[in-house]
Structure formats: C-alpha cells, structure tokens
Amino acid sequence: MPSSTLKSLVVLAPLVTIATAALTRFPRGYGTEQTKCKNGCCVWYEMLDDVQANLFDGGMCGEEAHESLRLTFHDAIGYSHSQGSKAGGGADGSIMKFTDIELMDPANGGTDDIMDLQRPFAWKYNVSYADIIQFLGAVGVNNCAGGPRLRFFAGRSNETIPAALGLVPKPEDSVDMMLARMHDAGFSPKELVALLASHTVAAQDGINSDFKAHPLDSTPSTFDRQFFVETLLKGVSCPDKSGKCGKGEAPTPLVGEIRLASDGLLARDPRTACYWQAMIVDHSVMIHNFTTAMHKLSLVGQDESLLTDCSEVIPHPQVMCSCPTPFPKLETMPGPALMIASVPK
Numbered sequence: 001m002p003s004s005t006l007k008s009l010v011v012l013a014p015l016v017t018i019a020t021a022a023l024t025r026f027p028r029g030y031g032t033e034q035t036k037c038k039n040g041c042c043v044w045y046e047m048l049d050d051v052q053a054n055l056f057d058g059g060m061c062g063e064e065a066h067e068s069l070r071l072t073f074h075d076a077i078g079y080s081h082s083q084g085s086k087a088g089g090g091a092d093g094s095i096m097k098f099t100d101i102e103l104m105d106p107a108n109g110g111t112d113d114i115m116d117l118q119r120p121f122a123w124k125y126n127v128s129y130a131d132i133i134q135f136l137g138a139v140g141v142n143n144c145a146g147g148p149r150l151r152f153f154a155g156r157s158n159e160t161i162p163a164a165l166g167l168v169p170k171p172e173d174s175v176d177m178m179l180a181r182m183h184d185a186g187f188s189p190k191e192l193v194a195l196l197a198s199h200t201v202a203a204q205d206g207i208n209s210d211f212k213a214h215p216l217d218s219t220p221s222t223f224d225r226q227f228f229v230e231t232l233l234k235g236v237s238c239p240d241k242s243g244k245c246g247k248g249e250a251p252t253p254l255v256g257e258i259r260l261a262s263d264g265l266l267a268r269d270p271r272t273a274c275y276w277q278a279m280i281v282d283h284s285v286m287i288h289n290f291t292t293a294m295h296k297l298s299l300v301g302q303d304e305s306l307l308t309d310c311s312e313v314i315p316h317p318q319v320m321c322s323c324p325t326p327f328p329k330l331e332t333m334p335g336p337a338l339m340i341a342s343v344p345k
C-alpha cells in the first residue's frame with residue numbers, strides 16, 4: 001500500500017470517530033441538527049434520548065406518554081379572556097410550579113404522578129416547567145403508532161402565577177359549559193373536537209376508580225380513529241358490576257372500555273357532531289387538525305415570535321400502516337335480525 005494512502009487512512013480514522021459520536025448523540029440523524037443546536041435547541045436534542053429511555057420506557061406510547069399529553073392541556077387551559085391575566089398564564093408551567101394549588105381543582109386529579117416524573121428532567125436540563133410540559137407531550141404522542149409530529153417551540157418563561165380554579169373542563173359538564181369554557185380560552189367547537197383526538201391514546205383512573213387504567217377506546221396505544229368511532233356506537237353499560245355509571249361516565253358498547261359523558265355528548269351535539277364524524281372519515285384530517293390545534297394550545301398565553309422553533313427535535317413518527325391504495329370497499333352480508341321495538345301508541 002502506498003504510504004500516501006496509509007497516511008490518509010490514519011487521518012481519516014479520527015474523523016470517523018467524531019462522526020460516530022455525533023450520530024450517537026443525535027441518533028435520528030437530522031441534516032441540520034448542528035445548526036439548530038446553535039439556535040438554542042441543543043438542550044432538547046440532549047434530553048430526547050434520556051426521556052425516551054427513562055420516562056417513556058424506551059419510546060413507548062404507554063401511561064407516561066398518555067399522561068404527558070393530557071398535561072399539556074391541563075397547563076394550557078388555565079387561561080381566561082373574560083377573567084383576565086390574573087386567572088392564569090395558559091401554557092406557562094403553573095400546574096407544575098403551583099401543583100398544590102391547582103390540584104385543588106378536581107378536574108386536575110391524577111396529573112401529579114406524571115409531574116413528579118417530569119420535574120427532575122426540567123431540573124437536570126435547566127429548562128422551564130412550561131417548556132418541558134409541551135416538549136414531553138409532543139415526544140410522548142409521537143411514540144404512538146399513527147401519531148402526529150407536533151411542533152415544539154422553546155423559550156417560555158419559568159415565571160408564573162397559579163391558574164384560577166374551575167378553568168379545566170370536567171367530564172360531567174354540559175356541552176354548553178364545555179364550549180363556553182373553550183371559547184373563553186380562545187378555542188372553537190371545531191378545535192375542541194380536533195384536540196379530543198388525544199382521547200384515542202387515553203385511559204382513566206379517577207372517574208371510575210374501581211376500573212383504573214381502563215382505556216377510552218379499544219386501541220389506547222395507537223393514534224387511530226377508533227376513539228371517534230367507538231364513542232358514536234350505542235352505549236350498553238358501564239363496567240360496574242351493576243352496569244351503573246359513575247359521575248362523568250356514560251355507557252360504552254365494549255367491555256373494559258370507559259366512555260366519558262363529555263365525549264358521548266360532544267359526539268352527538270349538533271354543534272360538534274359533524275366535526276366528530278369528519279375525524280372518522282379521514283385519518284390525515286384528524287392528524288392535520290389535531291396538530292394545528294395542539295400548536296395553538298401549546299402557545300396559549302405565549303408570544304410565538306419570542307420563542308425558538310425547535311420542532312425539528314421531535315422525531316418522525318412511527319408509521320401505523322400506509323398502503324398505496326385506499327381501504328377496499330367490501331361487500332357485506334346482512335346480520336341477524338335485531339329486535340326492533342314497535343312505535344308506542
């Protein structure tokens with residue numbers, strides 16, 4: 001071997017090592033991560049693998065991912081146009097800073113577990129509570145097959161005030177109450193329905209404590225349309241032995257599943273039912289509109305122009321199933337005749 005070739009190999013060796021180190025640090029290998037790093041997104045790249053391994057059980061769409069997604073809403077909805085800035089700063093991390101105060105709102109029940117797991121990461125990487133809540137929501141839902149790649153902006157202040165109690169919608173609320181509350185925080189009925197796609201990766205613990213971890217649809221690890229479909233099916237019973245529903249709960253068609261009364265009502269109300277059905281018609285509409293509405297949610301009370309767009313840190317989502325042709329039209333056979341009640345006299 002000529003000595004010049006040998007020399008270039010020796011020179012090459014350290015370069016190869018550096019390239020491998022960079023790949024290990026940013027295993028998803030985006031083209032511009034180094035540039036983004038300089039723009040203040042570096043810390044989020046550093047944190048990503050840590051949270052995937054040590055918070056999300058190796059990049060799973062499990063309980064921690066579900067709870068992290070829920071938390072983005074419970075922080076951000078602490079905002080009110082009618083009550084003014086003293087009522088809360090929206091997506092400002094207040095729920096994590098003033099946990100004792102905000103947990104007095106029963107609607108926030110169950111959010112403390114995930115906050116206890118998230119806080120150490122905020123400390124370790126010295127980022128604001130407001131940012132870490134939105135970041136972990138985006139990373140968590142990204143772990144769900146078929147899920148969206150949410151945008152992530154960084155730079156929210158750590159200075160916050162506690163949100164007023166009563167700003168978080170409850171499952172026993174009427175549609176009037178839910179729509180009024182969302183409107184007061186800047187969201188339309190259409191946006192509420194789009195945000196509720198999150199309930200496709202969801203379970204409950206607090207509504208019926210005898211049936212903890214019971215999901216809101218049959219596929220709680222997949223960001224599919226099943227939640228919207230199953231909520232439209234006729235409910236048969238609640239999982240209670242007697243079939244009786246608890247507060248905020250409505251009958252479901254499937255054993256093991258829980259239906260929130262709020263979801264059952266929104267699926268059927270004339271103001272929201274068509275948006276609900278539109279979510280079922282097209283998965284890409286569901287993903288697109290959820291992503292847009294979540295972007296808005298993550299910026300409640302914030303000025304986007306003062307934040308840094310670190311969306312590139314969020315990994316590309318897992319593909320659920322992608323076929324070149326649409327789902328085929330299938331011939332169906334009539335099922336057994338049902339017992340149909342006659343019209344009362």
Ligand code: HEM
Pocket residue numbers: 063066067069070071072073109110169170171172178195196198199201202203204205206207208260262
């Ligand atoms: C009308 C508005 C809403 C109501 C009444 C509502 C109510 C609830 C309730 C009662 C639970 C079960 C909590 C438990 O007992 O553990 C839940 C779970 C959940 N919610 Fe909502 N929700 C609403 C809107 C939203 C929105 C806008 C998001 C968007 C981020 C969201 C995300 C979630 C998620 C991901 C879970 C599952 C948490 C888990 O499995 O641990 N919800 N919701």
Ligand SMILES: *[C@@H]1O[C@H](CO)[C@@H](O)[C@H](O)[C@H]1NC(C)=O
Pocket residue numbers: 126
């Ligand atoms: C942590 O962040 C805060 C706020 O950005 C900053 O004032 C402080 O110096 C940082 N601490 C360390 C150890 O980097």
Ligand SMILES: *[C@@H]1O[C@H](CO)[C@@H](O)[C@H](O)[C@H]1NC(C)=O
Pocket residue numbers: 097123126127128129158
């Ligand atoms: C944010 O506030 C919390 C609670 O007050 C504090 O523990 C944390 O160090 C702060 N983080 C930054 C980045 O300033």
Ligand SMILES: *[C@@H]1O[C@H](CO)[C@@H](O)[C@H](O)[C@H]1NC(C)=O
Pocket residue numbers: 190191194274275276278279285289292
């Ligand atoms: C979805 O978003 C598009 C705009 O991006 C909007 O025109 C459409 O009405 C939305 N559909 C639903 C059902 O939210």
